[in-house]
Amino acid sequence: MVVGAFPIAKLLYLGVRQLSKPVANRIKAGARRSEFFKNYVCLPPAQVYHWVEMRTKMRIMGFRGSTIKPLNEEAAAELGAELLGEAIIFLIGGGCMVLEYSRQAANSRRKEEELTETINSLQTQLGELALATETLDAQIREVNRLLLSLPSAPSSK
Secondary structure (H helix, E strand, C coil), rough: CCCCCCCCHHHHHHHHHHHHHHHHHHHHHHHHHHHHHHHHHHHHHHHHHHHHHHHHHHHCCCCCCCCCCCHHHHHHHHHHHHHHHHHHHHHHHHHHHHHHHHHHHHHHHHHHHHHHHHHHHHHHHHHHHHHHHHHHHHHHHHHHHHHHHHCCCCCCC
């Protein structure tokens, strides 16, 4: 079993997502108790959500001009708290996704930079080897020219 195969970052993200549900539930409970939070944070989105949902359902069923009654305060507060909790979970999950994406993008950039550096190093070495080959080729030609210019020795038979 490889220890490095399971990154600790993924474990942390999983932990954050699991902790987001109890945090959302606590915020929902606080929203139900606080009058300010209930009246200004929970009720307006709940009423809008109810209005959009009912209007859509009415249009699908063919009722065009019917008016939609707003939810009572208790039902709206409950729906608003549920919407708030779902929004918190969604935002935390989205944040985790953005962090994971940025981490993966940074890893990809790092690997690409390493690959580019390796390619540049290999190209530099190839250029040096080509220069060394040309130098050796010139030296061999010089040695061959010198050998051909030497007087031939008489053969003794």
